[in-house]
Amino acid sequence: MQVMIPALRMTLDDTDDSFRASVARQLNLGPEDMGRLRVLRRAVDARKKGDVFFSVHVLADLSPRAARRVLGDRKLHAQAWQEPAEAPLVHGDRPPKGQIVVVGMGPGGLFAGWLLAKEGYRPLIVDRGKAMEDRVLDVESYWRTGRADPESNPLFGEGGAGTFSDGKLTARSKDPRCATVLDTFIAAGAPEEIGVLAKPHVGTDRLQQVVKNLREEIVALGGQVRFSTKLEAIHTKDGQLSAVTLVHEGVPQRVDCAALVLAIGQGARDTYRYLFDSGFAMAPKPFAVGVRAEHPQSLIDESQYGPFARHPKLGAADYKLTAQAGGRGVYSFCMCPGGFVVASGAGPREMVVNGMSNFDRAGQNANAALVVQVFPEDFGKGALDGMAFQQRLEQAAWDLGGGEGLAPACRLGDFLAGQRTLRFGSVSPTFRPGVTGADLNLCLPPFVRDGLREAFVTFGRQIRAFDMPDAVLTAVESRTSAPVRILRDERMQSLTHRGVYPVGEGAGYAGGIVSSAVDGLRAAEAIISQFRPEEP
Ligand SMILES: Cc1cc2nc3c(=O)[nH]c(=O)nc-3n(C[C@H](O)[C@H](O)[C@H](O)COP(=O)(O)OP(=O)(O)OC[C@H]3O[C@@H](n4cnc5c(N)ncnc54)[C@H](O)[C@@H]3O)c2cc1C
Structure with a gap:
């Protein structure tokens, strides 16, 4: 019988055999009672100083007698296991009048398109940015010169903002679709360990190939993918979507459209403006802004793992x-x-x-955004006021950096003293093409500046030496989540434009790779439930 036992202890030095013996001991069983063991989830537990281990959820094949004993021991919180059954999708019976179009090929659009293609709907997926190979060159050039191509950059192009991300695949949601996303990534070439780690990470280097493999799968399933193709207009009849205008190399094409998945991310400000001007119901939402902080990774490792720092099974520590x-x-x-x-x-x-x-997380520095909450009361009640607030901050940071693509940055000691950084100390900024030493107090709104200053006192107590004067702060971290929501109903359709499904981060209903992908899957399911697939 299969039994799931949560939170068993695995030492950092356990091998498969020693862990098996340890599980038998922890469950008070003899080796003859235990068949195959499978690790379902593995998390680092470093809560107690000087004791770092893995907390592991194990699926064990147990003899009936052993299963009864384990399940009867309340302290173990064990459960009889049933493989989660996948509910089959119910296809609608209406023939779609026109194409099913997905706009945006970030995680939201990619997964909506993938599921639609898998279910036989032959979606048309478009992205204003370029395919991976060309996009990688454009992004490299941006980081070398400080000048972004407005249509091919870290936000626009194959894989969306997810491509040049950190590739952390954590999600707070318990939605079973999260597992679908991870399994799909694994099938497309991501490391298998992401299926069991509590904090899965794939890294930008591995993610690029995974995204390309997913695109190839979509095309093999009958989907069409077009890059450098921008959604410029949405046409409706009596409030119902009827067509879209797509523009490729300056040439517009009108495409009759039965359903439109709008997965535009939060970087497409011109598209947000277009939607607002076209009467889409939209509302401002809270987000957070601040700076990116850099510390020596060794400091974070030692603070989190103590004597276990740099153990090969732990990798670089987070916080x-x-x-x-x-x-x-x-x-x-x-x-x-x-x-x-x-x-x-x-x-x-x-x-x-x-x-x-990258996947190996081998850089010298640890970095994280340190951000302060921002509410509509701070910037105005208009749907796009949050976007305008972000834009003002980003322009102020650009100007403070000297206007040539260098980011303004300072030592934490100088930030707290309210002075410009003239020279960096033991921590070197990693930002490319480079930074300008500055007083970041000059480009942050007072409530953000004061919030950060005050919080450093608390942070310094949470992680030893986090408030070290040589820590580097770089500005401005302004895009933690979308500043606006494209309002939708419980069937995921726009409140004002039926047939349009705003999804992912840009719609304001998701944030992060996995949650945006899950949102895309949900929209695809909603479309599938209405229409019948195309004849093979
Ligand atoms: C540097 C960086 C690091 C990050 N690290 C992580 C991380 O480690 N883990 C994590 O979970 N999240 C991370 N994120 C956030 C994550 O990337 C986003 O939450 C996620 O990509 C959002 O997915 P999406 O599909 O909703 O939108 P996006 O990924 O933003 O994709 C939107 C796509 O729509 C296209 N588009 C926009 N307008 C149009 C139009 N009019 N016509 C055609 N196409 C259009 C764009 O070109 C883009 O490709 C990071 C983001 C960045 C920028």
Whole structure:
């Protein structure tokens, strides 16, 4: 009988055999009682100083007698196991009048398109940016020169913002579709360990190939994928979607359309403006802004893992920090162990920083966004006021950096003293093409500046030496989540434009790779439930 036992202890030095013996001991069973063991989930537990181990959920084949004993021991919290059954999708019976179109090939659009293709709907997936090979060259050039191609950059192109991300695949949701996303990534070439790790990470280097493999699968399943193709207009009849205008190399094409998945991400400000001007129901939403902080990775490893720091099974340590300052939450976000700080804007005269890492997380520095909550009361009640607020911040950061694509950055000691950084100390900024030493107080709104200053006192207590004067801060981290929501109903359709499904981060209903992908899957399911697939 299969029994799932949560939170068993695995030491860092356990081998398969020693762990098996240890499980038998922890369950008080003889070796003859236990058949195959499978690790379902593995998390690092470093809560107790000086004791770092893995907490492991194990699926064990047990003899009936052993299963009864284990299930009867309340302290073990064991459960009889049933493989989660996949509910078959119910296809609708209406023939679609026109194409099913997916706009945006970030995680939201990619997974919507993948499921639609898998179920026989032959979707047309378009993205304004370029295919991976060309996009990688454009992004490299941006990071070398500081000048972004407005249509091919870290936000636009195959894989969306997810491609040049840190590739952390964590999701807070318990939605079973999260497992579908991870399994699909694994089938497309991601490392198998992401299926069991509590904090899965694939890294930007591995993600690029995975995304390309998924695109090839979509095409093999009958989907069409077009790059450098921008959605410029949505046409409706009596409030119902009827067609879209797509523009490729300046040439517009009108495509009759039965359903439109709008997975545009949060970087497409011109498309947000178009939607607003076309009467889409939209509302401002809270988000958070601040700076990216860099510390030596060794400092974080030692603080989190003590004597176990740099153990080969642990890799680079992460952290999560929270504080309250001036009635607002201040917290770390998108922490990238062994990563680097990158420019991730799309437009001219805007400086936006973010973080990423490769699969090996071998960089010298740890980086994370440190951000302060921002509410509509801070910027206005208009749907696009949050976007305008972000834009002002990004322009201020651009100007403070000197206007040539260099990011403004400072030592933490100088930030707290309210002075410009003239020279960096023991921590070197990783931002490319480079930074300008600055006083970041000059480009942050007072409530963000004060919130960060106050929070550093708390953060320094949570991680030893986190408030070290040589830590580097780079500005501005302004895109933690979308500043606007494209309102939709419980069937995931726009409140004002039936047949249009706003999904993912840009719609304001998801944030992060996995949650945007899950949102895309849900939209695809909603479309599948209405229409019948195309004849083979
Ligand atoms: C540097 C960086 C690091 C990150 N690290 C992580 C991480 O480690 N883990 C994590 O979970 N998340 C991370 N994120 C966030 C994550 O990438 C996003 O949450 C996710 O990509 C959102 O998915 P999406 O599909 O909703 O939108 P996006 O990925 O933004 O994709 C939107 C796509 O729509 C296209 N588009 C927009 N407008 C149009 C139009 N008019 N016509 C045609 N196409 C259009 C764009 O070109 C783009 O490709 C990171 C983001 C960045 C920038």
